[in-house]
Amino acid sequence: MRLRSKPVLALLILLATAAPGRARAQAAPDPDPWWGPDKALHLGISAALASGSYAVTAFFTEQRPVRLAVGAGVTLLAGGTKELIDLAAGGSASWKDFTWDVIGCAAGLLVTFLLDVLVITPLTRPPPTPAPG
Secondary structure (H helix, E strand, C coil): CCCCHHHHHHHHHHHHHHHHHHHHHHCCCCCCCCCCHHHHHHHHHHHHHHHHHHHHHCCCCCCHHHHHHHHHHHHHHHHHHHHHHHHHCCCCCCHHHHHHHHHHHHHHHHHHHHHHHHHHHHHHCCCCCCCCC
């Protein structure tokens, strides 16, 4: 690339990245922003529901994959049902809300799984028996 073409290329990149920002500023505000206050509720409730479902399932099975599946299933079913109710009630279902439900589900399951593996299991494991000798 010749030295003279570098400033032209830099100018084209600057114009290409600045134009969408200017057009976006003139557009109407998004009624369902990614960082809206309701998104924190979706994240928090989904995380709590996922970790709670995992914990309750621990009373019925020792298999961690089953606990994870139940936690994810319950949480995503609840989030999907909520969005379908919004759609049926004349509102609009939000993929952004459901995305935050999925993120909350993953975060809740990750934290609960790590607590199970790193804290709860070592505390509940019986101490090793001494070798006969």
